Amino acid sequence: MKKKCKTIAVIQSLATDLLFWIYIFGCMYYLMHKWSGFTAKLFFVGIAALLATIIFQLIRESIGVKLFLSSGKPKRSVLKSVWGYLTLLSLVVTFVVGMNIVQVDFYKFFTKFQNAGGIASGIFDPSITEYSLSATSIDELEKESLPPDVLKTLKGIQNRKYSTKKVFLEDLQKRLGESTLQEYKSNILQSAYKSNQLLNIALSALAETIFLALLATVFAIPIAFVLSFFAARNLMPRTWLGNIVYILIRTVATIFRSIEAIVWAIIFSVWVGIGPFAGMLALMVHSVASLTKLYSEQIENIDSGPVEAIKATGASTLQTWIYAVIPQIISPYLAFTIYRWDINVRMATIVGFVGGGGIGLLILQQQQLLRWHNVGLLIWLIAFVVWVMDMTSAKVREKLGGM
Amino acid sequence: MKNIIKLTDLHKTYEGGTHALKGVNLEVKEGEFLILLGLSGSGKSTLLRCMNRLIEPTSGEIEIDNENVITAKGKLLRKIRRHIGMIFQQFNLIKNLSALTNVLSGKLGYVSLWHAITFSMHKNDVALAMSNLKRVGLDQFAKNTARNLSGGQQQRVAIARALMQNPRVIFADEPVASLDPATADSVMRYLGELNTNDNITILCSLHFLSLARKYGTRVIALKDGNIVFDGTPKEIDEKKFKDIYGEDAEEVEIR
Numbered sequence: 001m002k003k004k005c006k007t008i009a010v011i012q013s014l015a016t017d018l019l020f021w022i023y024i025f026g027c028m029y030y031l032m033h034k035w036s037g038f039t040a041k042l043f044f045v046g047i048a049a050l051l052a053t054i055i056f057q058l059i060r061e062s063i064g065v066k067l068f069l070s071s072g073k074p075k076r077s078v079l080k081s082v083w084g085y086l087t088l089l090s091l092v093v094t095f096v097v098g099m100n101i102v103q104v105d106f107y108k109f110f111t112k113f114q115n116a117g118g119i120a121s122g123i124f125d126p127s128i129t130e131y132s133l134s135a136t137s138i139d140e141l142e143k144e145s146l147p148p149d150v151l152k153t154l155k156g157i158q159n160r161k162y163s164t165k166k167v168f169l170e171d172l173q174k175r176l177g178e179s180t181l182q183e184y185k186s187n188i189l190q191s192a193y194k195s196n197q198l199l200n201i202a203l204s205a206l207a208e209t210i211f212l213a214l215l216a217t218v219f220a221i222p223i224a225f226v227l228s229f230f231a232a233r234n235l236m237p238r239t240w241l242g243n244i245v246y247i248l249i250r251t252v253a254t255i256f257r258s259i260e261a262i263v264w265a266i267i268f269s270v271w272v273g274i275g276p277f278a279g280m281l282a283l284m285v286h287s288v289a290s291l292t293k294l295y296s297e298q299i300e301n302i303d304s305g306p307v308e309a310i311k312a313t314g315a316s317t318l319q320t321w322i323y324a325v326i327p328q329i330i331s332p333y334l335a336f337t338i339y340r341w342d343i344n345v346r347m348a349t350i351v352g353f354v355g356g357g358g359i360g361l362l363i364l365q366q367q368q369l370l371r372w373h374n375v376g377l378l379i380w381l382i383a384f385v386v387w388v389m390d391m392t393s394a395k396v397r398e399k400l401g402g403m
Numbered sequence: 404m405k406n407i408i409k410l411t412d413l414h415k416t417y418e419g420g421t422h423a424l425k426g427v428n429l430e431v432k433e434g435e436f437l438i439l440l441g442l443s444g445s446g447k448s449t450l451l452r453c454m455n456r457l458i459e460p461t462s463g464e465i466e467i468d469n470e471n472v473i474t475a476k477g478k479l480l481r482k483i484r485r486h487i488g489m490i491f492q493q494f495n496l497i498k499n500l501s502a503l504t505n506v507l508s509g510k511l512g513y514v515s516l517w518h519a520i521t522f523s524m525h526k527n528d529v530a531l532a533m534s535n536l537k538r539v540g541l542d543q544f545a546k547n548t549a550r551n552l553s554g555g556q557q558q559r560v561a562i563a564r565a566l567m568q569n570p571r572v573i574f575a576d577e578p579v580a581s582l583d584p585a586t587a588d589s590v591m592r593y594l595g596e597l598n599t600n601d602n603i604t605i606l607c608s609l610h611f612l613s614l615a616r617k618y619g620t621r622v623i624a625l626k627d628g629n630i631v632f633d634g635t636p637k638e639i640d641e642k643k644f645k646d647i648y649g650e651d652a653e654e655v656e657i658r
Contacts, residue, residue, distance in 0.1 A: 303495075306496065309495035313485060313512050314483075314484035327499050
């Protein structure tokens with residue numbers, strides 16, 4: 001028996017060392033290849049690893065030996081022993097290889113900020129009112145007897161839309177020169193056509209997002225509610241049928257939950273077409289899976305005393321659930337559900353990017369048109385709604401005494 | 404007096420291998436106030452829960468009110484259970500429902516599923532629940548949430564709930580173990596009153612000999628899943644007490 005244990009320990013030790021050295025030499029090969037174009041047959045990496053394993057096993061100073069074959073107290077402190085240095089080596093190699101694979105580039109990070117300038121200026125100057133010079137505006141300006149050359153320039157940009165006042169004035173300055181602009185600025189601004197069209201579109205897209213999140217939650221509640229009873233260990237009888245139902249629901253819920261809502265949105269946008277309905281279905285599937293898990297865990301945490309008491313009165317299983325289980329879970333259920341709606345609103349904006357409708361889709365469109373001031377407005381709207389949802393849901397959950 | 408409960412060679416072995424009941428034979432006559440004594444883990448709770456099959460017995464025979472409990476299934480089992488009231492150490496009320504709704508839940512064995520789903524009960528049942536609450540002196544607390552009642556009040560609500568079942572027998576599993584001595588005595592007094600006035604047979608597990616002597620008409624003692632004593636409360640002297648509770652035990656007086 002003892003000898004068998006010893007053999008297994010030796011094998012474990014050898015295997016650990018071999019994997020360790022394959023990893024070290026593999027990483028080194030990757031770095032050499034990347035930096036100097038060095039190539040060799042991978043076979044040699046294996047040979048080198050094998051040799052290193054044998055050498056370090058022979059001097060009995062490797063990680064494998066330390067883990068499986070050493071007995072008693074360590075002879076030397078960690079930093080003075082060979083296995084300590086080997087561990088350090090593996091950490092350094094892992095870090096260096098990691099930096100290479102992720103393509104970490106601090107130089108870019110600190111010097112290329114101007115590339116994001118468009119988005120930054122958009123966020124700091126979101127497009128709430130759009131400016132343009134319509135035919136009526138030009139007529140008005142003509143009546144105010146502006147010089148003909150100025151009028152001509154202005155006619156040149158007739159009906160062109162500017163996201164914000166600042167953008168409008170910057171363009172005018174470029175076309176008219178600073179002094180001319182200053183002279184007629186008030187006239188031009190007064191007669192310019194101002195529209196809140198984008199704001200209106202954005203608000204209706206936002207409403208779409210909030211409602212699709214709400215509907216996804218509402219449709220998910222009854223399904224998850226029913227499923228959760230069958231996914232609760234303490235309610236399912238320990239018969240073969242009970243076990244199968246329990247395991248089946250739990251497994252499917254786990255799988256569906258581990259597939260992100262964004263992936264579901266891609267599936268459903270192909271299935272029912274791009275739009276809020278696809279987004280709602282995606283969030284609903286994900287919500288059902290999550291809520292089933294949360295709900296059933298809540299059921300598993302209930303006090304079993306009342307269940308026993310109601311059962312003892314001669315009540316049927318369903319009556320017992322209604323009287324002894326549901327009253328105990330109703331307020332944590334509400335808390336979880338509101339939290340879920342909160343999560344769904346946040347996810348709905350992301351889901352829009354892949355065809356799930358709502359404000360996410362609008363952001364994608366505006367971003368592709370490089371209208372950063374419009375994107376800025378949308379980002380502010382999302383931030384505001386998420387902030388409000390977050391606060392209210394936290395307050396309500398606090399009142400319900402859950403989570 | 405005829406027998407209302409008859410147990411023959413009742414065994415219970417738990418999944419982990421604990422042999423909790425080792426062949427219990429017991430006959431209980433109608434109208435008895437039977438006290439169960441014994442250390443924690445001696446099998447008292449298991450015995451009470453086996454009798455209405457909240458726990459499935461491993462083998463043996465159970466007859467309650469001329470019904471074979473062991474073979475009963477589904478509807479018949481529920482019919483047997485609804486004539487057996489049960490009182491628990493932790494009261495086991497539904498904490499966020501009102502006292503009245505808790506009492507009404509005692510009627511669940513009699514009503515249809517629809518009444519349960521809608522939480523609506525017949526007018527007569529509500530009136531009966533109120534009169535049962537009045538009987539335990541809690542009619543003015545009917546609308547209070549169970550959570551906001553004291554321990555003694557909660558146990559009295561539990562008694563009213565058992566009364567709703569129109570029980571022939573009440574099993575009480577250490578009903579006063581979580582209560583202070585004065586409240587404990589008042590709860591026992593209500594049980595005693597049900598026993599004498601309504602002729603309800605009561606099986607009650609206890610730890611206090613003083614209460615056993617005051618209310619019990621008969622005492623049985625369990626030790627390691629066997630009945631080691633069966634007699635009247637007066638028969639328990641110091642030697643018998645040490646037999647039941649072990650050599651180091653001292654009787655604690657509760658008045």
